[in-house]
Amino acid sequence: MDFTLNDEQRMFAETAQTLFADTCTPDHWRKQMETGDARDDARWQAIVETGFTLLLLPEEAGGLGLTELDFALIAERAGYVALPEPLAESAGVAAPMLAVLAPDHEALADPSTTIAIQHPSAPYVADADLAGAILLYKDGEAYVATPDQVALTRESSIDPFRRLFRIDWDPANVTSLGKADWDLAFDRAALFCAAQGLGLAQRAVDMAVAYAQERQQFGKAISTYQAVKHHLASAQVAIEFARPVVMAAAADVARQDVQSRARVSHAKLVALEAADKAARASIQVHGAMGYSWEVDVHLFLKRALALTQAWGTPAFHRSRIATRIFTQPIGPDQTFARENENA
């Protein structure tokens, strides 16, 4: 039993943090919003060169063969900068799925190519128009298409960096890949939403902490008022009790049993609740500034809002936890239990 990250994981996470801090600053957001570009090419290039798009791919497919826990740490840092590019869906969910179903697919040949993925729980797909391949769900089977083989309808999102598309498609015009492990894809997607949620939450708190120390009212910094402190402390408590759940979910997601699914669901619920709580506390602490387009806090609120509903609604995830509670033994000796041990 060891709940600590190893040195390599800590190093990877630090690398991601530095890369995103340098390439995804408020100036970058503003510029990208002005130009309307889907992607910051220099940033995406840096992400690709660092190997983040290859992280979860098996070594035989030219990947790094690392685990969901490693990727979750990257996704957390991506959340911290509200990363505009769909790194989590592409490299965390779609690419590893395609590598299993069609290891020779040309979209896997170039690590800078993004792969989009559509599922009933995530019908609006970010940057589907730019994807080298789109994975599609139908009746438990997977299909793969290029953007020109499907009908893309732009759906505008409240999140300025989510360039969403509805995808209408005909199985006759796309390539069937047969039965696919959609359960694993779904759990990975939900897990990486959760990991991003942690980053979103922490950034919202950090922005409010910085602002509260600058902003003066009644002759002193508002950070000295308990009403302000307590908002932020409550948000930090939510983060502290979401993070270990996300880490445990990441460590066990590959087990694909009732317990691991419930833990992923738990992680997604609490991490995005923390993100929502933190973003709203942050807006409140920023006051009218927080309600303005010019202050960046709204980006975190909006991303949290989107990720809360995508890849399983809160009600769906609660139901998976209920299934775990009511069909498996529970109690203090069951925290790390496995379904097969109870068979």
Place this chain on the structure above:
Amino acid sequence: MDLTYTPEQQAFRAEVRAWLEAHVPSEPLEHFDATREGFEAHREWEKTLKSGDWGMVTWPKEYGGRGLDLIQWLIFEEEYYRAGAPGRVNQNGIFLLGPTLMEFGTHEQKARFLPKMASGEEIWAQAWSEPMAGSDLAGVRSTAVLDGDEYVLNGHKIWSSRAVFADWAFGLFRAPGSERHHGMSLIFFPLDAPGVTVNAIKKINGHVGFAEIFLEDVRVPAFNRLGDEGQGWHICMATAGFERGLMLRSPARYQVAAAKLAGLWQEYKDAVDPALEADVVRAHMNAEAYALNIYQTASRLMAGAKIGPEASTNKIFWSELDIHLTQTALSILGTKAELMHDAPDAYHATDWIDDYIFALAGPIYAGSNEIQRNIIAERMLGLPRK
């Protein structure tokens, strides 16, 4: 990261489980805060525990422990709560003062106090708060004056849990004339020493769970001072870290309660508001999240880290989850919620109303949650004190 127990850890769990199955009293003991009999029955249980060498498993062997690590401690606690074993009447000693003594005590002090703490021979109360020093603990006015090799203690302590029946107290005293955080010392005194008067205070559940203590020229050897003279505040803060951190409230306690709540829900769900299921699920999630957080903390401490201000997040989390959990049970019980356990129509499986009333103290003791939020804002987030 490896979330599986080693074969040794599994064997340890089996050993704890077997011993508890053989020794845990079949009938629940009367509460230790209710009567002297209940208190003494719990002291007997502590002696039974010690006979199996389970008094305080993380302490070194020479001080009455087993020298086990924190993961083994968590496993022990999981089995302890799973077995429904009696509450630890000496929790102020073993969970708060014990770890503090381990960090700040001399070898002689450890040898004198720890083994008898682990065996329940000496049961401890905390004597910190005063009528004018609650959340603002640095407002303590009780004094300690060195006279030869003895301290003379004077003052008025209040809200001391377990002090009505306990044997010893660890108190916070100051040198006369000293101010605020300076000049304080942590000093032990027997509750039956000449000059000590203990008056019981009833809690809202009717138990004599805490007391006020008057000290008039109480003489104790200077040996009873923990750490250096004037180091009292620093030591108190370390103790508070243990209190709010992973010792005082084991996750297992809430995991057992959440499992009982799930059982209650199964029993009543056809007759009550279906929306309550979300709260039953939430209670389980909270208990699990607390457990995972504590496993993470234990792993970090074993890798050499120290408990820091994040202990304050624990205290907020467990106190709030406890209220939510027990309140959910009351919602399920509906009109039976208010019935005491001796009422003919009461729900007999668990005393949910008692648990709820107890939970309500959580946001107040061990440093109010308002103080915890200040600590988080100031020491974790770096916001200014004033």
